Amino acid sequence: MHDTKNTNTPSGWRPDRLDRLEQLARDAGAVRVAVVYPVDGPSLTGALESQKRGLIEAVLIGPEAKIRQVAADEGLSLGNTQITEADTPEAAAQMAVDLAITGKVQGLKKGAVKTNILMHAVISEKAMRTTRRISHVFAVDVSSYQRLLFVSDAAINIRPDLGTLRDITANAIDLAHALGIERPKVALLSASENINEKIESTIFAAAICKMADRGTISGADVDGPLAMDLAISPRAAEIKGIVSNVAGHADILIVPDLVSGNILVKDLDYLANAETAGIVMGAIVPIALTSRADTVEQRCASAALVCLVAAAKKMAEGLKNV
Numbered sequence: 001m002h003d004t005k006n007t008n009t010p011s012g013w014r015p016d017r018l019d020r021l022e023q024l025a026r027d028a029g030a031v032r033v034a035v036v037y038p039v040d041g042p043s044l045t046g047a048l049e050s051q052k053r054g055l056i057e058a059v060l061i062g063p064e065a066k067i068r069q070v071a072a073d074e075g076l077s078l079g080n081t082q083i084t085e086a087d088t089p090e091a092a093a094q095m096a097v098d099l100a101i102t103g104k105v106q107g108l109k110k111g112a113v114k115t116n117i118l119m120h121a122v123i124s125e126k127a128m129r130t131t132r133r134i135s136h137v138f139a140v141d142v143s144s145y146q147r148l149l150f151v152s153d154a155a156i157n158i159r160p161d162l163g164t165l166r167d168i169t170a171n172a173i174d175l176a177h178a179l180g181i182e183r184p185k186v187a188l189l190s191a192s193e194n195i196n197e198k199i200e201s202t203i204f205a206a207a208i209c210k211m212a213d214r215g216t217i218s219g220a221d222v223d224g225p226l227a228m229d230l231a232i233s234p235r236a237a238e239i240k241g242i243v244s245n246v247a248g249h250a251d252i253l254i255v256p257d258l259v260s261g262n263i264l265v266k267d268l269d270y271l272a273n274a275e276t277a278g279i280v281m282g283a284i285v286p287i288a289l290t291s292r293a294d295t296v297e298q299r300c301a302s303a304a305l306v307c308l309v310a311a312a313k314k315m316a317e318g319l320k321n322v
Helices: 016-029 041-052 064-074 089-101 113-124 160-176 200-214 226-234 233-240 258-271 295-318
Strands: 033-038 056-062 081-085 107-110 135-141 148-152 185-189 221-224 252-254 275-283
Touching: 016 113, 016 135, 016 275, 016 295, 033 089, 041 056, 041 064, 041 107, 041 295, 056 064, 056 107, 056 221, 064 081, 064 258, 064 275, 089 107, 089 113, 089 226, 107 113, 107 160, 107 295, 113 258, 135 160, 135 258, 148 160, 148 258, 148 295, 160 185, 160 200, 160 252, 160 275, 221 226, 226 233, 226 252, 258 275, 275 295
Parallel strands: 033 056, 033 107, 056 081, 148 252, 185 221, 185 252
Antiparallel strands: 135 148, 135 275
8 A cells, every 4th residue: 555656746646545445445345334324415425436336235224215315316326225224323323233243244334423323332232342442543645645644543532541552553553454554654643752751642652662562562563652753754753863664654643642633634634635534443343434524535435444344354254264
């Protein structure tokens, strides 16, 4: 997924990293995904377009009459797409969770349902959990950066403790592996590269790095604490004398809390013209957690992430059974 294209090109050009995600997903093959309460134009369009592009096989869960009315209003063809009746967002979320637990779908996709309703249904079911905490990862395509960036956690865990931060890091590494990045570079972000007992995030970052040294976290190069400039700028790392496999070339940015992560992603989105896709990791199936403001392209990219994670999970389970 590392893009080596020259970004010093005419205005308006950008690398097609999210398109590349879709191609990888099509190559892996569509997976069956429950779309929770797609009763507005953007969510239904995103689901059907994701299906049309060969990323998912959609199971639409919600009031059938309303879904069909939205399709008619938007000029969308439902074709043979399965619709499962559910009167309320809560009922749709629970039904989607039940389908995941029984193995009838390999992923979930948020429709016009509030995030807290969907995630409550997921978290409330013990069978949906793994040994890790659930966390969210943004895949962020910034045209001025040489590779796709992953930012976590900017949506679920408000102020993670050390154990949660460990799981957030491991989940993000798993996503990178599913996308074909064999050894991602992980930067634990803080305000400084120095450990300061008054700044908790610097201490947590150092602890996560020691976990990586001892093999508790594996499959990646991990460094921190690193300030944002040191994580993404080779020049800043050189000027400050930071020698690291990660500094200046991070694939994954682990933020200290939800607020800082949310600000970072929205800064990139609105000020740097970035494109984003989002996914929840750490449950028994991946979950595309889209925003109401997401474009169709972003919704399809999130579906592609679900497809790739589900395919990687299936492959891993197959290897265990060999």
